[in-house]
Amino acid sequence: QVQLVESGGGLVQAGGSLRLSCAASGRTFSRSPMGWFRQAPGKEREFVAVVSWSSATTAYADSVKGRFTISRDNAKNMVYLQMNSLKPEDTAVYYCAARRSGSVWSSSVNEYNYWGQGTQVTVSS
Numbered sequence: 001q002v003q004l005v006e007s008g009g010g011l012v013q014a015g016g017s018l019r020l021s022c023a024a025s026g027r028t029f030s031r032s033p034m035g036w037f038r039q040a041p042g043k044e045r046e047f048v049a050v051v052s053w054s055s056a057t058t059a060y061a062d063s064v065k066g067r068f069t070i071s072r073d074n075a076k077n078m079v080y081l082q083m084n085s086l087k088p089e090d091t092a093v094y095y096c097a098a099r100r101s102g103s104v105w106s107s108s109v110n111e112y113n114y115w116g117q118g119t120q121v122t123v124s125s
Contacts, residue, residue: 002026002098002114009094009119016086016123022079022096022116029098030074033105035112036081038092038121045095047107049081057105064090086123093118 008020020036035050049060049070058070069082079096097112099105106112 002029002032004096004098004114004116006094006096006116006119009121011122011124012086014086014088014123014125017082017084018086018121020081020083020094020096020119020121022081024077024079024096024098028101029077031101032098033103034070034072034079035097035099035105035107036070036079037095037097037109037112038090039095039118040092043092045109047109048094050105050107051079052105053101059105059107061107083121086121088123088125090121091123092121094121 003025005023031053036048037045039045051058051070051072067085072079095118096116098114100113
């Protein structure tokens with residue numbers, strides 16, 4: 001079992017930066033691929049970024065590539081999303097998610113087993 005708690009959301013002007021953090025508990029975290037997803041009002045939850053358990057592989061949605069960076073610290077049971085050059089269209093609730101230990105990384109919402117409660121990111125124009 002993995003429990004996830006996000007933090008770091010807030011209100012920022014366009015062009016600004018935020019760093020989201022996800023604190024994970026559970027013995028199997030270090031072997032779990034971790035992803036960030038987001039959901040804007042009236043829209044479906046969408047993939048943002050993923051990192052493999054070893055950090056050897058990262059992947060990003062085209063809409064955030066070059067602006068966002070995902071990272072993890074297995075010793076601290078933490079996952080991060082550094083968001084730079086934020087745009088109003090990045091406004092959403094951001095969720096941290098984990099796949100079961102030993103799974104391969106994925107960008108599919110349906111393949112994630114554990115979710116945090118979400119943190120709101122609002123980018124003003």
